[in-house]
Amino acid sequence: xxxxxxxxxxxxxxxxxxxxxxxxLAERFKITQQIGLLKRERGLxxxxxxxxxxxxxxxxxxxxxxxxxxxxxEKLLNFIVAEVVRHHEAIVRxxxxxxx
Amino acid sequence: xxxxxxxxxxxxxxxxxxxxxxxxLAERFKITQQIGLLKRERGLxxxxxxxxxxxxxxxxxxxxxxxxxxxxxEKLLNFIVAEVVRHHEAIVRxxxxxxx
Numbered sequence: 001x002x003x004x005x006x007x008x009x010x011x012x013x014x015x016x017x018x019x020x021x022x023x024x025l026a027e028r029f030k031i032t033q034q035i036g037l038l039k040r041e042r043g044l045x046x047x048x049x050x051x052x053x054x055x056x057x058x059x060x061x062x063x064x065x066x067x068x069x070x071x072x073x074e075k076l077l078n079f080i081v082a083e084v085v086r087h088h089e090a091i092v093r094x095x096x097x098x099x100x
Numbered sequence: 101x102x103x104x105x106x107x108x109x110x111x112x113x114x115x116x117x118x119x120x121x122x123x124x125l126a127e128r129f130k131i132t133q134q135i136g137l138l139k140r141e142r143g144l145x146x147x148x149x150x151x152x153x154x155x156x157x158x159x160x161x162x163x164x165x166x167x168x169x170x171x172x173x174e175k176l177l178n179f180i181v182a183e184v185v186r187h188h189e190a191i192v193r194x195x196x197x198x199x200x
Contacts, residue, residue, distance in 0.1 A: 001150035004142060010135050017128045019162060021121060026166035028117045035110050042104060050101035062119060066126035072183050079179055083172050
């Protein structure tokens with residue numbers, strides 16, 4: 001592995017940020033899990049296209065303000081949402097006699 | 101768009117977490133940008149396979165502790181690293197007479 005004091009310091013910051021990002025994502029999945037259960041309870045459809053459009057617009061705007069590529073932010077949201085859908089499918093598998 | 105007071109509250113939390121995640125990612129890209137410049141300055145290779153193996157192992161472990169799928173964490177790292185490479189390629193394009 002490459003070593004250099006300045007490189008090590010920067011890599012330490014990357015590791016700290018990754019730890020924080022993983023924690024926030026874990027919290028985010030806890031909440032989408034609650035949303036999945038709530039929707040099932042209320043008889044709401046799992047997908048809400050209007051909400052998705054709003055979310056994408058908001059994240060693209062945030063990305064621009066943070067000097068990130070808005071395409072990247074949109075692809076990231078899609079990537080995370082695909083995992084959320086996978087979690088929701090697992091909920092359905094665990095309770096096959098109910099609808100989400 | 102679906103409305104329900106409890107759903108709105110949970111969605112508000114998702115939006116807050118997404119704002120935080122985008123900010124941390126923006127900070128992470130600022131640091132990988134610095135790493136790219138430092139490697140160029142020091143004449144270090146852009147890729148460091150040993151560091152990547154270490155990072156993947158660390159993130160998979162963190163994911164397990166946070167009750168996330170370690171495969172998801174690994175795919176997420178790959179997704180972010182692909183964007184880092186894109187940024188580094190942009191640095192090369194901006195300074196075509198130097199090597200990264």
